[in-house]
Amino acid sequence: MKKMKVLVSFVLVIAMALTMVSAAVAEGALKIGFIGPLTGAAAVYGISAKQGSEIAVEEINALGGMQIEFNAQDDEHDAEKSVNAYNNLMDWGVQLIDGCVTTTPCVAVSAEAFNDRVFMLTPSASSTAVIADKDNVYQVCFTDPAQGAASAQYIGEHALATKVGVIYNNADAYSTGIYQTFMTEAANQPFEVVIETTFTDDTTDFSVQVSAAKDAGAELIFLPIYYTPASMILKQAESMEYNCTFFGVDGMDGILTMEGFDPALAEGVMLLTPFSADATDDKTVSFVTKYQEKYGEVPTQFAADSYDAVYALYQAMQTSGMTEANTTEEICEAMVATFPTMTYEGITGTMQWAADGTVSKTPKAVKIVDGVYVGQ
Amino acid sequence: MSFLSNLINGISLGSVYAIIALGYTMVYGIAKMLNFAHGDVIMIGAYISFCVTQYMGLPAWVSVLAAMLVCTLLGITIESLAYKPLRNAPSLAVLITAIGMSYFLQNVALLIWGSNPKSFTSVIDADPIRLFDGQLIISDVALVTVAACILIMIGLTWFTGKTKMGRAMRAVSEDKGAAQLMGVNVNLTISVTFAIGSALAAIAGVLLCSAYPTLMPTTGSMPGIKAFTAAVFGGIGSIPGALLGGILLGIIEIFGKTYISTELGDAIVFAILILLLLVKPTGLLGKKVREKV
Numbered sequence: 237m238k239k240m241k242v243l244v245s246f247v248l249v250i251a252m253a254l255t256m257v258s259a260a261v262a263e264g265a266l267k268i269g270f271i272g273p274l275t276g277a278a279a280v281y282g283i284s285a286k287q288g289s290e291i292a293v294e295e296i297n298a299l300g301g302m303q304i305e306f307n308a309q310d311d312e313h314d315a316e317k318s319v320n321a322y323n324n325l326m327d328w329g330v331q332l333i334d335g336c337v338t339t340t341p342c343v344a345v346s347a348e349a350f351n352d353r354v355f356m357l358t359p360s361a362s363s364t365a366v367i368a369d370k371d372n373v374y375q376v377c378f379t380d381p382a383q384g385a386a387s388a389q390y391i392g393e394h395a396l397a398t399k400v401g402v403i404y405n406n407a408d409a410y411s412t413g414i415y416q417t418f419m420t421e422a423a424n425q426p427f428e429v430v431i432e433t434t435f436t437d438d439t440t441d442f443s444v445q446v447s448a449a450k451d452a453g454a455e456l457i458f459l460p461i462y463y464t465p466a467s468m469i470l471k472q473a474e475s476m477e478y479n480c481t482f483f484g485v486d487g488m489d490g491i492l493t494m495e496g497f498d499p500a501l502a503e504g505v506m507l508l509t510p511f512s513a514d515a516t517d518d519k520t521v522s523f524v525t526k527y528q529e530k531y532g533e534v535p536t537q538f539a540a541d542s543y544d545a546v547y548a549l550y551q552a553m554q555t556s557g558m559t560e561a562n563t564t565e566e567i568c569e570a571m572v573a574t575f576p577t578m579t580y581e582g583i584t585g586t587m588q589w590a591a592d593g594t595v596s597k598t599p600k601a602v603k604i605v606d607g608v609y610v611g612q
Numbered sequence: 613m614s615f616l617s618n619l620i621n622g623i624s625l626g627s628v629y630a631i632i633a634l635g636y637t638m639v640y641g642i643a644k645m646l647n648f649a650h651g652d653v654i655m656i657g658a659y660i661s662f663c664v665t666q667y668m669g670l671p672a673w674v675s676v677l678a679a680m681l682v683c684t685l686l687g688i689t690i691e692s693l694a695y696k697p698l699r700n701a702p703s704l705a706v707l708i709t710a711i712g713m714s715y716f717l718q719n720v721a722l723l724i725w726g727s728n729p730k731s732f733t734s735v736i737d738a739d740p741i742r743l744f745d746g747q748l749i750i751s752d753v754a755l756v757t758v759a760a761c762i763l764i765m766i767g768l769t770w771f772t773g774k775t776k777m778g779r780a781m782r783a784v785s786e787d788k789g790a791a792q793l794m795g796v797n798v799n800l801t802i803s804v805t806f807a808i809g810s811a812l813a814a815i816a817g818v819l820l821c822s823a824y825p826t827l828m829p830t831t832g833s834m835p836g837i838k839a840f841t842a843a844v845f846g847g848i849g850s851i852p853g854a855l856l857g858g859i860l861l862g863i864i865e866i867f868g869k870t871y872i873s874t875e876l877g878d879a880i881v882f883a884i885l886i887l888l889l890l891v892k893p894t895g896l897l898g899k900k901v902r903e904k905v
Contacts, residue, residue, distance in 0.1 A: 280728060447618065467731055467826060471825050495666070
């Protein structure tokens, strides 16, 4: 028993020493916390976003000047776990938050961050609920309403179809949010929405939805959904020999990285995204090359949005003259004052923010050709 | 035409339920226990098949055999580790163990294969049948699933009716104690039942994921519950009943979704189950057994 006590106290001493060492390293670095699903069904988004941020952090730290310490926490795309992750970051002494990656957890965390006065910039949580009534929560991605309206405009302007079908998940706030604004904007566009069908989270059989669209003669199906159900819809359409154009939004991004997925199924799928990895401007090329070297895959839009999030925070810190020595609350107020006035040029477009936290930038359409995104 | 194509969609969905329900009903009929882990054995079977084709590059039929082999061993192991010690325990204890086993298998799959959904490549690569100038298409997977269902049903009926092991199974299902007194090895018989049930689960898993290609650790749970419903619908314990119940359930679900509401599809299925059980408590083809006091 005595030996046990000695052992325990010894371990505690070591633990204490280690904590002091890590605290010493943190001295003089800006603490940016990241929250996203690194495991779980939405892990593809979280991992991409984390990797994108890490590249930005490395680049900034290599510049000299202000250093960044980056701490990524897993939330498994779960609101409760996300708040735990946020509390971990608070204990760590976080100064700025790059997150959350997905909408549902982000709504929960942003409410906490609003109360605690921590500035949050989400790379990809696109619902308006994330930023509503919170002056210190901003987005890098479009809001859901913007995605729906922009998709309808794009389909109309480019005369992609005259008869359009919509399949959406009515158990999901993200999907229904985009669907509603798509329908509002579609009324002003030169195409007709001939069929709308829905599904819920555990649907695996899409034969009803796809055959309804086929019977209605839809030439294009708009899919404001995540890529997992989308992959099943594509498969279903193929087995029914139904050739129509599929048009997705940012949730479609990631379909090509799904293990075992046959890219031929996604041939010709279009999606609206602010980022295309085959763009030729210097910034994008440099980011894509670094990302591929480090992680061995082509970055998705989530990686790009998250890369931009870190740089936007960095630029705002520089503009406002804040340093890592300021308190979290001082930084938060400075960010709230700076963000609506600054213009940031990133790899997902030139961005300006409104005081409510929404971003304005121009979406690009990409088409999947031979298993890669091709800008339109 | 759209009515016919919905009917075909219903039959293809129903055949997947039926093939899972066959395994459920067989284990229930003989061991008199609801093996809630059946849906998760299906998921394991699909993962094995996925790994064999994707990581080892072997042909599809090898992957099906490998899945059957692994699932058979898994079924026997589960039975001997988790269910055998509870042979004389109340049925509630066995039921809870089965639910625990179901979660255990899901979490093991989560550990081994992670939670990212994988896209399953169909093991069947044939041309679909096109009727009426291609207006009506019956997919290759649906045809194979229906054919497999009928073959398995005939095979199981023959096996339980004509072979010595089959007769032993029926004896065990009727009265375990009496069967033992007559020299039937009850433990072996139940192990064989689980082995067959799990091999069928592997086939069901491969066909399920060929039809609906997303593979996740939770892939087996919802189809498992639906198939259980199908087995109850057809009369649990009855082999032709599982086939009939599965197909009917598929058709009801698709028609409910098409003509009433896509959101209410599942609710309609379960509502009809309740109505049927009120009228005919043993299911469509279930036998009425009088309890003697």
